[in-house]
Amino acid sequence: QVQLVQSGAEVKKPGASVKISCQASGFTFTGHFIHWVRQAPGQGLEWMGLVNPYSGGTNYEQKFRARVTMTRETSFSTAYMELIGLTSDDTAVYFCARERGPVERESLAEGFFDLWGQGTLVTVSS
C-alpha cells in the first residue's frame, strides 16, 4: 500500500526540540522529494521545506531555516523533521507529503504533493 505513516503526537515544553518521523511504503522512497507542511490550530497550511531522500539535500523556507533540520534514513525509508527552540507558536499539526515528480526533475511540472502522511500534532506548553 502506497502510504506515508508519521510518528505519534508530542507534547513539549517551550525551548525544547521535537523530531517527527515519516515512514514511506509502497513506492521507491529515494525517488521522490519529501516535503513538510504544518497547520496551526484553525489555520491554513504552511510549507516548511523539503528533503531529497536520494542525496539528503534540503531546501528550507526562510522562516524556519535557523531552527529546522530535515533528514532521512534510506534503510528505513523514513524522513525526519526536527524543530528546535519550540514556542507556543509552533503548536500545530505537522504533515509530511510526497512530491509527485522524480528527484531528478528538470522542471517543477510535477512539483505538487500527491500523497500525505496522517499528520502529527505537536503541542508546546509549559
Place this chain on the structure above:
Amino acid sequence: ELVLTQSPGTLSLSPGERATLSCRASQSVISNYLAWYQQKPGQAPRLLIFGASNRATGIPVRFSGSGSGTDFTLTISRLEPEDIAVYYCLQYGVSPSSPWTFGQGTKVEAK
C-alpha cells in the same frame, strides 16, 4: 515573495448548487503550476487539481479547475454533502524564494 489570496473566505451553499472558488496570485504563476486541495476536519489535504486544470486520479468530474497567469478558479458544478470542507490552492515553483506557497483557504459550508 509570491502571495496567493483566496476568496471568498467562506461560501455557504445548498446541495446541488454551484461553487466557485477563486485563487489570485500576486505575480504570474509559472506554467500554471497551481494545484487545489480539499481538507476535511482531522484529515490530511487531498489533491483535487494540478497544473491548474488537470483532475487528479479518482476525483469526481464535478470538480474542475481553470485559469492562468494570476487568476485561478476551482468550480464544483453541483455541490454534494461530502464536499463540505476547506479548499486550498498551492503554487509550486514560481521562484527560489517562494517555491511552494499555499493560499489561506476557502471554507465551503452547508447553507
